[in-house]
Amino acid sequence: MNPESKTGVAPVYVKKHAKGATKEAVAGYLFAAPAIIGFLVLTLYPMLASLFYSFHKITILSGSQVMDWIGLDNYRYIFNNPSSEFKKSITVTLIYAFVNVALVIVFCLIVALLLNRKFISRNLLRAIFFLPSVVPMLATTIVWQMLLQNQAKGGLVNWLLLQLGIAPVEFLTDPIRIFETLFIMSLWTCGGTIVVFIATLQDVPGELLEAIEMDGGNAWHKFLKVTYPTIKPVLFFQLIMCMMTSIQIYTQSVVLSRNGAPDRMTYFINVMIYDHSFVQVGMRGLASAEAWIVFLITMVITGVLFYFQGSFKRDDSMGTRKRVRL
Amino acid sequence: MKFGKRNLALSLALTMAFSALAGCSGNSNNSGNAKNAATEAPKASEAAVDKKDVSAKDITLELLYWGDDVQKKLVEAAAEKYTADTGVKINAQVLPADGTFDTFIQTRLQSGELPDISYMGEGDIQKYNEMGILADISDLLKDGSIPEKLPAITIHSPEQKVIGVGLSNQMELLFYSKSKFDEAGVSYPPTKVEDAWDWDTFVANAKKLTKDSKGKTAADAGFDASLTENYGLGFTAGREFHHFWAANANGGGIVSPDGKEFQWDSPKSAEGIQKLADLVNKDKVASPFTYTWSTGIGSAVDALSGGYAMAISGSWDLANIKGNEDIGIGVLPKMEKAVTMNAGAPLVVYNTSKHIEEAKKFYAYMVNPENSLELLKSGAWLPNQADWYTDPALVDKWTADLPESAKETILSYSTAKDAIVQWPAYYVPAYLKMNTEYEKSIDQALSGKKTVKEIYDSIMPAIKKLWESGKVS
Numbered sequence: 001m002n003p004e005s006k007t008g009v010a011p012v013y014v015k016k017h018a019k020g021a022t023k024e025a026v027a028g029y030l031f032a033a034p035a036i037i038g039f040l041v042l043t044l045y046p047m048l049a050s051l052f053y054s055f056h057k058i059t060i061l062s063g064s065q066v067m068d069w070i071g072l073d074n075y076r077y078i079f080n081n082p083s084s085e086f087k088k089s090i091t092v093t094l095i096y097a098f099v100n101v102a103l104v105i106v107f108c109l110i111v112a113l114l115l116n117r118k119f120i121s122r123n124l125l126r127a128i129f130f131l132p133s134v135v136p137m138l139a140t141t142i143v144w145q146m147l148l149q150n151q152a153k154g155g156l157v158n159w160l161l162l163q164l165g166i167a168p169v170e171f172l173t174d175p176i177r178i179f180e181t182l183f184i185m186s187l188w189t190c191g192g193t194i195v196v197f198i199a200t201l202q203d204v205p206g207e208l209l210e211a212i213e214m215d216g217g218n219a220w221h222k223f224l225k226v227t228y229p230t231i232k233p234v235l236f237f238q239l240i241m242c243m244m245t246s247i248q249i250y251t252q253s254v255v256l257s258r259n260g261a262p263d264r265m266t267y268f269i270n271v272m273i274y275d276h277s278f279v280q281v282g283m284r285g286l287a288s289a290e291a292w293i294v295f296l297i298t299m300v301i302t303g304v305l306f307y308f309q310g311s312f313k314r315d316d317s318m319g320t321r322k323r324v325r326l
Numbered sequence: 327m328k329f330g331k332r333n334l335a336l337s338l339a340l341t342m343a344f345s346a347l348a349g350c351s352g353n354s355n356n357s358g359n360a361k362n363a364a365t366e367a368p369k370a371s372e373a374a375v376d377k378k379d380v381s382a383k384d385i386t387l388e389l390l391y392w393g394d395d396v397q398k399k400l401v402e403a404a405a406e407k408y409t410a411d412t413g414v415k416i417n418a419q420v421l422p423a424d425g426t427f428d429t430f431i432q433t434r435l436q437s438g439e440l441p442d443i444s445y446m447g448e449g450d451i452q453k454y455n456e457m458g459i460l461a462d463i464s465d466l467l468k469d470g471s472i473p474e475k476l477p478a479i480t481i482h483s484p485e486q487k488v489i490g491v492g493l494s495n496q497m498e499l500l501f502y503s504k505s506k507f508d509e510a511g512v513s514y515p516p517t518k519v520e521d522a523w524d525w526d527t528f529v530a531n532a533k534k535l536t537k538d539s540k541g542k543t544a545a546d547a548g549f550d551a552s553l554t555e556n557y558g559l560g561f562t563a564g565r566e567f568h569h570f571w572a573a574n575a576n577g578g579g580i581v582s583p584d585g586k587e588f589q590w591d592s593p594k595s596a597e598g599i600q601k602l603a604d605l606v607n608k609d610k611v612a613s614p615f616t617y618t619w620s621t622g623i624g625s626a627v628d629a630l631s632g633g634y635a636m637a638i639s640g641s642w643d644l645a646n647i648k649g650n651e652d653i654g655i656g657v658l659p660k661m662e663k664a665v666t667m668n669a670g671a672p673l674v675v676y677n678t679s680k681h682i683e684e685a686k687k688f689y690a691y692m693v694n695p696e697n698s699l700e701l702l703k704s705g706a707w708l709p710n711q712a713d714w715y716t717d718p719a720l721v722d723k724w725t726a727d728l729p730e731s732a733k734e735t736i737l738s739y740s741t742a743k744d745a746i747v748q749w750p751a752y753y754v755p756a757y758l759k760m761n762t763e764y765e766k767s768i769d770q771a772l773s774g775k776k777t778v779k780e781i782y783d784s785i786m787p788a789i790k791k792l793w794e795s796g797k798v799s
Contacts, residue, residue, distance in 0.1 A: 060435065060459075150613050153628075280762065
């Protein structure tokens, strides 16, 4: 029955509806309040404060923080002063980040594709690949350090090499080898990404894969024409996330080396910012400026990735065909 | 049901929002900023005057320190005894002995909640002095509340105020494995400063102790350094502290003890560090320096039970060798001189303390070696008072459980003239920044990529400029 036709209460109903909508909106905002407040207090405010700090030289005198306005001097120091290590630090960080992202994404995708096939003990293998990602990075790094360090210090890998008459390898002290170690550790702990890929692969339409098979297509054709278009959005998300975490590398450097050794090759950007902010004196303003430049660089990288996001969009024709079939 | 879903949702949302607000706001008593710290100092003196009649039972002092379980027990016991004796309550808070301690202090400084007393890293004391938060404790030494301490661990500000006293007198020592020496037929390192091996003897012995996986020593023809299984020597060179002794031993130095002469860039200093680098890259008797530079070699016990015959490490490692008959201690080798370098974290009083007089009294109690006797006996600490090295009755108090070689070595260093060099971190205000510049580049020389002289030529002008500034920041 249509109430409007009989009683003419339509306006009341609309009003009630509007009132209800407001109430719901209020409830929604209240529910979201913890997150919003958290963002404002714990993210936005510190960001703006650090931007403000970046134009100051901050020292502590007689127990109180003294901030002297120095304009763009911190930024000038970063780019023009030969003592600044920003360029080397950001370079090694970005090299690590780009190579690491490529390795992690390709490795995880291959492992996920393999673990998505049906075979005995598949679940056991999935668990094995996932388990290392549960271990905190600190513990993982210590274990790898113990494995790869000098044989005289008890490094197992080098000891085994020595027993085989092979010269031990300076995994942790050679400027290039240390990167190999970091990549190995990164692959060791990427079980979370593998799990996400496996979950996404469940979404790949099986009938399309069968169709390609019937048309004489091979595994590569199946991946290229069906699997890849389906998982593209997740791939893009993982790419962004992996890039972010790679740029933020910190623990591995602090545990494996000191002072960014060897040859400052592990003096990653977050290590440097922490060092300037909390270890050195009078460099907190500089650290803020460095953090902002890193933020802008990360934004640019993300922007470029988003620019290419089009090629990561899920192919709609998949869904269309699926819907038609249904 | 009258209390509908919507109201329930609203109530829940409100609860969540308020709890978030509560979480963000923290304890209002704790909030504040660095300005609080600035205003605390005058408040402290006012408090001292206003509350003279306040009974000791109403006073609680906060002590912040680092340490393991053993140290925690000892500090807590000392604090309890102090409370029993004086009525002043001690809130002793322990933190891990790592870089987080300094960060924690800085956080407390920012929130205006500094403790009354705390341990402090040797390299940080001049930093906090320049920030103006450390109390002058000269009066405690003048009035005899604190008996005269070893000059090497009495820390002065640039204005010559005493701002801290080291709780312990740590020093670099040569640890060795007796069984590895016996096997190689090498006599044990001497325990008297005057008998220290000269550099060539030291290198020759280290070669005899370095063995490849085919059993050949570095002194033998056909030795393959790439297959070294046991090294003659390992360094704990995680910090510059662990190799600065060589600059002094070679007749150079870092900064003269009076702080007036910059010696770091002298050819002798560079040559001393080069000799250490040569042990790795030329003589092949030590594991790659960057290894030890990066990660340290662990405790001397681990090193000597692993692939090292000798290890240069701090005296704090004595605590780990208890009951290990295989490990002996000797003096470091001689270059031009036989010297070691000392360290020892100081205890400081903050001038922001609301009970500064009581804090100073507690300070005097804590730096008394009698109150850290268990740590002294374990070898983890060495006494900070000169008479504890010369008075036989006092010497017996802390050396009974130490290996004889350790006792002889420590007493020899402590009584020989000019055999202990003070770590410049104690008295050079710009030391932190100078060292940062040094550490940026020195591993290139220690790994053999460049010579120490080449590195010094490129970095010393900047380091000297920092020293000339005479400021931490």
